[in-house]
Amino acid sequence: MPDAIAGSFAKTMKIRDAEGTVTTSGTTTLEGVITTDNTAVYVPTADYHPATKKYVDNSTGGVSVLTLMDDTQIEDSLNGGTDGLPVWNDMLTELDKSDDNYAVWPSGLFLFDDTLTVDQLLILRAPNAYATIFYWTTDVTGLELTTAYSSWDGFTIKSGIGSSDGSFYPTAFPGTDTSYGVHAKVKFEMQRCSIRQWPGHGIFIDGDATTANVWHLNQVQTFYNGGEGLRVRGDASVGSAIGVDSKVNGGAGIYDLSGKGNAYHGCHTSTNGRQWGQCCHGGKYYQAGTAVDSTTEPLATMTSWDDEWKYTGFEGVPKAGFPAWSSGTEYRYCPGYRVTGANSYNVFTGCYDEQNGSPISVTANTTFVGGSTGTEGSNKDAVLLSETTTPTAIANYGKVYCKSDNKLYFQDGAGVEHEVAFA
DSSP: SSSSTOOOOOOOEEBBOOOOOTTTOOOOOOOOOOOOOSOOEEESSSSSSOOOOOOOOOSSBBBBOOOOOOOOHEEEEEEEEHHHHHHHHHHHHHHHTOOEEEOOOSSSEEEEOOOOEEEEEOOOEOOSOOOEEEEEOSSSSSSEEEEEEEESEEEEESSSSSOOTSSSSOSSSSTOOOOSSSSSSOOOEEEOOOEEEEEEEEEEEEESSOOOOEEEESSSEESSSSOOSSEEEOOOOOOEEEEEEEOOOSSSSSEEEEEOOOOOEEEESOOOOTTTTTEEEETTEEETTTTTTOOOOOOOTOTTTTEEEEEEESSSOOOTTTTTTOOOOOOOOOOEEEEOOTOOOEEESSSSSEEOOOOOOOTTEEEEESEEGGGGGGGGGOEOOBBBOOOOOOTTEEEEOOOSSSSSSEEEEEOOOEEEEOO
């Protein structure tokens, strides 16, 4: 019997000698076989040698999957959390050494006390949706994204400063507290993540000084944040939000101030504006109207949304999340969906809003298709066209639009405006 077995992955085994007797040592180390630690070149010694030495690659499909913690550490993290910074630094070190950008992070609770700045291409995955919790113990921004194409899947990005029932928010006015859950200054993507309890905005896509175009959110939650659930500003257009759920935030649910506009599909908002858009006074509850930027006393007689306050009709003891009215406090209208970019062409399809009577607030060039948006009722059989001024004509194209005179118009390719009249 030969002293090596062609194609064998075993390196140590019992064998018989040339006379058929099992060796007395019991085991013999074989040479010339395939093993993971065998990287030498095999030199054949006979005319027919099918077994060759080769290097066995343990990576999966050529993609590095980093084991960041052993089972004991993971178990410890589930029992109260572990310092996530060393794990984070180890991950970046391993990625740098491997010239890779993909890593799988284990489940568990990981504590941080400072902002994680992502200044390199990074694709980070958790084993299951929301199974990995990044928890900040101090009043800072969680993730600061400064290099494009960062990708996150399956994480809960949570602050220990806010409250999980929405009854407490920091005292800064929305937009002034700069402790955000995710502050993205570049394009990025995020899916199956939950952003919770941040003093400022949950997700702030900020193209004010940089370019953050072509961002993407899919099945992302923004709950219990002090500012807007999702805020998009400046050069942060051509993005898409699919199935974003924004609830119980201090400001608006989704607030778009982008330069050119974005697409929102199947999103949901509910009970936003609890800190900055509503208050309790004299045992009654009020919501701020679209024009509120005032310190005047709430008046139950003001029922129009064009006035400063709307009496909601609820009476009794103050409820959690409805702060007492305070003279000198600035209040803001905080609907489920708000758009203020004058040149922003946003599209909302199949979006739903539960704001307890609070209507959406959008500027011209915004289109709603289907869905249901508060007091404006169900839009499943209608297309919402924001009022605009006479647009600039485009040769060979017609345009249909509404103006502030409550009329519908058609503009032909030559720029001639025709009022659409109905018999």
